[in-house]
Amino acid sequence: MNRKERRAAGKRRDESAKNAPAFASAGVSIADLAVEASRFYGMRRFNEAQQICRQILAREPGHVQGLNLLGLMAQASGDHRAAAKMFTKAIAADDVNAACHYNAGNSYQALGNRAKAAAHFSKALALGMDAKAVGFILQSPVVTSYAGRIASKWPLPVTSSELFGSEGVAPLANDLFLRSAMEATTLASMQLEVLLGYARAELLQLAGEQGQDEVDDEIVAFACALARQCFINEYVYAQTAAESEGAGALRDRLLQDLTSGAAISPLTLAVVAAYFPLHALPAADALLRRDWPATVAGLLRVQLREPRVEMEERSAIAGLTPIKNSVSVDVMRQYEENPYPRWTVNPLTAFAADRARGRTVATADQQAERDILIAGCGTGSHAIQIAQVYPNARLLAVDISMTSLAYARRKTRELGLRNIDYAQADILELGSIGRTFDSIESVGVLHHLAEPLAGWRVLVSLLRPGGTMRIGLYSHLARRVIVEARDRIAARNYRATTEDIRRCRQDILREADKWKPLIGAKDFYSMSGCRDLLFNVMEHRLTIPEIAAFLSEHGLTFGGFEPFDDPAVLDRFRKQFPGTADETDLDQWHRFELDHPETFWDMYVFMVGKSAR
CATH class of the missing domain: 1.25.40.10 (Tetratricopeptide repeat domain)
Structure with a gap:
């Protein structure tokens, strides 16, 4: 102006x-x-x-x-x-x-x-804007234009010239929010996945050409951001046979140049990292001894330095119980191969900043010294949230996967938290540790045990009188589409391998209208998430009456379900029981769920209390 x-x-x-x-x-x-x-x-x-x-x-x-x-x-x-x-x-x-x-x-x-x-x-x-990133990206005129060209031929492929024309990926590379989001979070969108898959193939073709010194720095930065996105989603994007062959050839060329000491272009490194994790390449540490642009250095930090730190962290994690149940061993193997989830953004950044500045003051309950057990902590996001909310608490966070625990420990140390101890353990064996807790949290874990209720009984035995417990369990009614998908997977003999998970996902994407709940789930957009969602070696689903019976058997008081993302759920619940609605009445909730089976799509998450006597 x-x-x-x-x-x-x-x-x-x-x-x-x-x-x-x-x-x-x-x-x-x-x-x-x-x-x-x-x-x-x-x-x-x-x-x-x-x-x-x-x-x-x-x-x-x-x-x-x-x-x-x-x-x-x-x-x-x-x-x-x-x-x-x-x-x-x-x-x-x-x-x-x-x-x-x-x-x-x-x-x-x-x-x-x-x-x-x-x-x-x-x-x-x-x-916290990572949760809204996809919506903002899809409003971009550039992204909208590309998505429209893809949709015009879907499910048939478009050619590179049809999609990118003479400009290549330059318009995408200039979208800084897209680049920042690719570095920060899984982009859970079918449209973005397909578009970024095409962009990766276009970069592969560019990396195979000569004269890479002339490649614009913005293109290199975009390639690095895409490689970080692929690392976050664990290389879940589909690729053609020709693309796989080209990526393998580029990787081999990089390894030869690394061995010989020849120059390696930043674009070559970034594109290889968009198809293969750098830490898995032989002699990859030699990459750290070279000078790179800042965007490449950031990529090396994520794909090479941090995984090396996680390997070191494993030796500091204690084995608290044996893992001998056959199902537990199979589950452990799954999460060793695919630790879940691979999160990057601290979920309580704003909360922690406000607390540090004195804008929010911890309540007496939050300030109290207490012993908290996180039973099934995965990669640590849950434990870290609890540790920040309860800074004076002593947390024991256990999981069956050492790979997940190493990731959790690295993230915890990065955030400077000192009140979490991590240990490897099977929930079924926790009764032997000789400890009790004021509060126990186990969300999304018990339904992967050989006997969920047996594991829950162990946790109840560890809860002190007057203690509280936060539990998350899969709903039998809400996950009917998951059951259907798992039956389809079994019928088509898909295995829990990278190649088969990719093929299965593409089959689902081609029938998008039939599988909308799956395609709308964030877990669908990463390898570990999809394996957890559709290929889990063990999954149980419970009903509200089964939960109510367990609570009655063990004298536990139901404290209510966690707040719903959709506030209309409670409005519908109250309208169904005018004048008598009671959010702690499990019989009412069961009747409500029969009429609204999608209510607990993620899972039942609720609080229970143990009598003080």
């Missing part, structure tokens, strides 16, 4: 201010003004919204919502300098506001300041 345009815009604002309603009377609260500003913004009545925001800021200069709205309206008018200024002020007032960081990233990208844009996008993702 030039000087003349800015002057005209200022004049328009002055004129609108004269005509805008005066909301800032003494009796109107800032909260009410903020609601009005948002309402006018949603109606795209920007003049009124801007006037109200200025009235808010006159009374509270650091009001985050007012600053953010002014920034968004400046963005909409194309004035990204003014927008960035507003977002910077908002972030100064609230550094853990993911939306403000995301908005700032968009303006800095528009201004050509790619370093600042990428930093803000990464911060937004770390603060």
Whole structure:
């Protein structure tokens, strides 16, 4: 926007201010003004919204919502300098506001300041926007255009020229939020998976050509981000036979150059890493002794340095119980091969930051010293959340997979947490450890035991009087589509191998309308997630009456299901039992689930209490 345009815009604002309603009377609260500003913004009545925001800021200069709205309206008018200024002020007032960081990233990208844009996008993702990343990416005009070209021929393939034309992947490479998201989280989207699969093949072809020194740095950075995404999802993307052959040839060339000391182009390294984990390559440590651009160094950290640290962490993890049950051994083998899940973003970043700054104060319950058992901690995300919420608690986190525990221990040390002990154990054998706990959590674990209720009984025996227990179990009704899919897998003799899981997924994607619940599940979009979802060596499903009978048998009190992602669930529950609805009545919940079998699609997650006597 030039000087003349800015002057005209200022004049328009002055004129609108004269005509805008005066909301800032003494009796109107800032909260009410903020609601009005948002309402006018949603109606795209920007003049009124801007006037109200200025009235808010006159009374509270650091009001985050007012600053953010002014920034968004400046963005909409194309004035990204003014927008960035507003977002910077908002972030100064609230550094853990993911939306403000995301908005700032968009303006800095528009201004050509790619370093600042990428930093803000990464911060937004770390603060919880990873869950919304796919939605934002799919709004990109570039991504929408590519997705449309793919959809026009689906399920038939498109050619490289049809999809990318003469520009190649450059338009995708210039999307900094896409790149940041690929580095941060699994992108659970059929559209994005197919598009990024084509992009990977295009990069493979480019890496096989001569004159790579002329490849743009943005293309290399995009290739590194895609390699990190492939590592996060454990190379779940499908590939043609020709593509596999080409990737293998490129890998062999890289290994030869590594052995001989010849130069290796950053693009070659990134593309190989998009098909094969670098830590699994022979003599891969030699890559660490070379100088690389920052984007390649980041890739090496994720694919080479961190896995090496995890190997070292294994020696520090104690074996707490024997693992001798045959089903437990099979389950252990599964999660040794595919630790689940491979998470990257700390789920409580904003919470931890607020706690550190004193914005939120731990309750007496959260501050108390207590002993907590995490029975089946997997790769540690769950244990780390509990350790941050209860900083004075002593946590014992056990899992059957040493690979998962090593991942958990590395992440825990990175975050500087000191109140978690990790150990390898079988829940069925925990009765022998001679310890009891004030609180026990076991979510998504018991249904993979040979006898889920036997494992649950062991946990009950470890719970102190007056203690609480958080349990997560699969629902028989909700997982009917999983049962159907597992029957199909058995009928087609798919095995739990990388190749068969890829082929099975492609079969499901080709029949997307039939398998919408699967395709909508985040677990479908990673190798370990898909194996856990569809190929698990052992899965039990329970009903609410079975849960109720167990609680009655052991004198446990049902404390209610965890809050639902969809608030309409509770509304429907209350309408089904007008005047008598009781959220702790398992009989009512059973009747409700019979009418709404999709309610507990993820699993039943609930609290129970043990009598103090």
